[in-house]
Amino acid sequence: MMESVKQNKMKKVAIIGGGIVGATAAYLLSKNSNYVTTLFDSGKGQATKAAAGIISPWLSKRRNQQWYALAKDGAAYIDDLAQETQMTADTYLQSGTIVTRKRSADLDELEQLALKHRQTAPEIGEIQRVSAEEIQSLLPLVTADLEGIFVSGGARIDGNNFVNHLVKLGEKNGLRFVHAEVQLKDEQTVLVNEKLENFDFVLVCAGAGIKRLLSPLNYEVRVHSQKGQLIELKVPAYSNDVSAPVLMPEGEKDFMPVGNGQLIIGATHENNPENTTAFTDSALHELLTSAIRIDSRLSEKNLVANRVGMRAFTDDFAPFFGWLPDSQHIMVASGLGSSGLTTGPLIAKLMVSLIETPNHFSNYQKEISNYIHKKG
Numbered sequence: 001m002m003e004s005v006k007q008n009k010m011k012k013v014a015i016i017g018g019g020i021v022g023a024t025a026a027y028l029l030s031k032n033s034n035y036v037t038t039l040f041d042s043g044k045g046q047a048t049k050a051a052a053g054i055i056s057p058w059l060s061k062r063r064n065q066q067w068y069a070l071a072k073d074g075a076a077y078i079d080d081l082a083q084e085t086q087m088t089a090d091t092y093l094q095s096g097t098i099v100t101r102k103r104s105a106d107l108d109e110l111e112q113l114a115l116k117h118r119q120t121a122p123e124i125g126e127i128q129r130v131s132a133e134e135i136q137s138l139l140p141l142v143t144a145d146l147e148g149i150f151v152s153g154g155a156r157i158d159g160n161n162f163v164n165h166l167v168k169l170g171e172k173n174g175l176r177f178v179h180a181e182v183q184l185k186d187e188q189t190v191l192v193n194e195k196l197e198n199f200d201f202v203l204v205c206a207g208a209g210i211k212r213l214l215s216p217l218n219y220e221v222r223v224h225s226q227k228g229q230l231i232e233l234k235v236p237a238y239s240n241d242v243s244a245p246v247l248m249p250e251g252e253k254d255f256m257p258v259g260n261g262q263l264i265i266g267a268t269h270e271n272n273p274e275n276t277t278a279f280t281d282s283a284l285h286e287l288l289t290s291a292i293r294i295d296s297r298l299s300e301k302n303l304v305a306n307r308v309g310m311r312a313f314t315d316d317f318a319p320f321f322g323w324l325p326d327s328q329h330i331m332v333a334s335g336l337g338s339s340g341l342t343t344g345p346l347i348a349k350l351m352v353s354l355i356e357t358p359n360h361f362s363n364y365q366k367e368i369s370n371y372i373h374k375k376g
């Protein structure tokens, strides 16, 4: 009897989308005994699993202060979450990042920016100007002559391992995971495998899929899709050292040795692609030629895999999250763009807090009505 009374008080939550936002929200809700949570994921076009996984927002040139606050606090939160859930190095690792500049005046400017940001973001860690020789000692196969700034707090995530880890922990706490593409029939009803299910709250964490999900409810969502492709190379001679830093060379693709001879090169940024899912020859050419400019010994023979994902982005390249305008049941998050692994876990945490306490988080974002409105 007591048990059924308790269950009646529990709120049913549906999360649509098991990328980094949905998986983190699902894990966090699974720890709260006030909620019974179901996570639906179609597994199609997920950005999280395709992503390079670089967490290093402090040296970005972006001027949007709300985005920077979200990314800086997001990077700090990921570290907390990784410790809380005991993530292993193949899921989250503080490897350090090196950002290069060709002109020494630009390098001075970057170093000043890093030092300024460290005042409010101690997570950036040690800041060090590195010469070509020092870069080559950290990344022995780099043949290009590069100079940069090393920050020890930079990290990398394996998106696939990250979401799988959180979903697995969530399932241990009672999370229900359903692998299916779903539709929203009204604010509280989800159509899944031809059956209707009712929920108290629905969290739409569907990345680029948000438009399609909300269109039947008469919402217009101003998000666009951008295709991102990257390649994985196997370089037997490459260091087995899993802790090698991520290299972000100016004007080139990011260069990420992740241990065991695996090297990730990425990513492309393609607006309005003709084909949203296929890996293309032009991407291979763009990525490989960039990689070869960094390590002249690489070739197509090293290629072992590719990844393709769709980023959702907004007109001002800023993410949005919160209650859908005019709704008490649906919350949304999208538009995380090319830094969503950095901001996604914090966005999920803030969404979960919004279920219990109203807030807008204006330090992190503009009004949601800038991105979504009800038609007619």
Ligand SMILES: Cc1cc2nc3c(=O)[nH]c(=O)nc-3n(C[C@H](O)[C@H](O)[C@H](O)COP(=O)(O)OP(=O)(O)OC[C@H]3O[C@@H](n4cnc5c(N)ncnc54)[C@H](O)[C@@H]3O)c2cc1C
Binding pocket: 016, 017, 018, 019, 020, 021, 022, 040, 041, 042, 043, 044, 045, 046, 047, 048, 049, 050, 051, 052, 053, 054, 055, 180, 181, 182, 183, 205, 206, 207, 208, 209, 210, 213, 227, 228, 229, 230, 266, 267, 268, 308, 309, 310, 311, 312, 333, 334, 335, 336, 337, 338, 339, 340, 341, 342, 343, 344
């Ligand atoms: C190639 C590439 C490289 C990137 N590199 C980085 C990086 O280095 N650092 C960084 O911070 N960010 C990076 N990003 C950006 C980051 O990956 C994304 O911003 C972030 O993963 C978005 O997370 P999300 O949870 O919002 O969406 P997603 O990861 O796209 O997840 C949305 C999920 O919703 C599901 N879904 C959609 N519609 C439905 C439906 N109707 N029913 C059921 N499920 C549905 C999809 O299948 C998908 O699994 C990169 C992205 C790409 C593509």
